[in-house]
Amino acid sequence: MDANSVAEWMLSRLERETCVYQDDVVDYLVKTKREDLLTENADGNQVIGKSVLAAFRKLTPDSVVWVKPDRYWRLRVAEDEPGRDARG
Numbered sequence: 001m002d003a004n005s006v007a008e009w010m011l012s013r014l015e016r017e018t019c020v021y022q023d024d025v026v027d028y029l030v031k032t033k034r035e036d037l038l039t040e041n042a043d044g045n046q047v048i049g050k051s052v053l054a055a056f057r058k059l060t061p062d063s064v065v066w067v068k069p070d071r072y073w074r075l076r077v078a079e080d081e082p083g084r085d086a087r088g
Contacts, residue, residue: 001032001034003037003049003051003052003054003055004055006025006028006029006034006037006052006055006056007052007055007056007058007059008059009028010025010052010056010073011056011059011060011064014064014073014074014075015075018074018075019067019072019073019074020072020073021070021071021072022047022048022071022072023071025048025052026038026046026047026048029048029052030046036049037049037051037052056073057084060073062076063075063076064076064084065080065083065084065085065086066084066085066086067085067086067087068085074086
């Protein structure tokens with residue numbers, strides 16, 4: 001499993017469940033023993049590594065937005081503003 005296959009897994013889960021939470025992706029990578037695809041943030045928490053995020057962005061350049069307060073991705077809707085971040 002590499003960054004691209006994780007990104008594909010994220011997209012498939014998002015399409016199936018309407019959103020994918022960062023914590024669920026981190027749990028998936030820990031359970032599949034791919035912690036090398038994670039990184040540690042400034043608060044000391046494990047988060048998705050840049051290689052996975054780049055692969056996911058490449059798969060979903062305009063179709064997915066990041067909801068920062070709740071830390072999840074969802075499909076873009078007409079009301080979303082341009083860019084990758086959404087308000088909720």
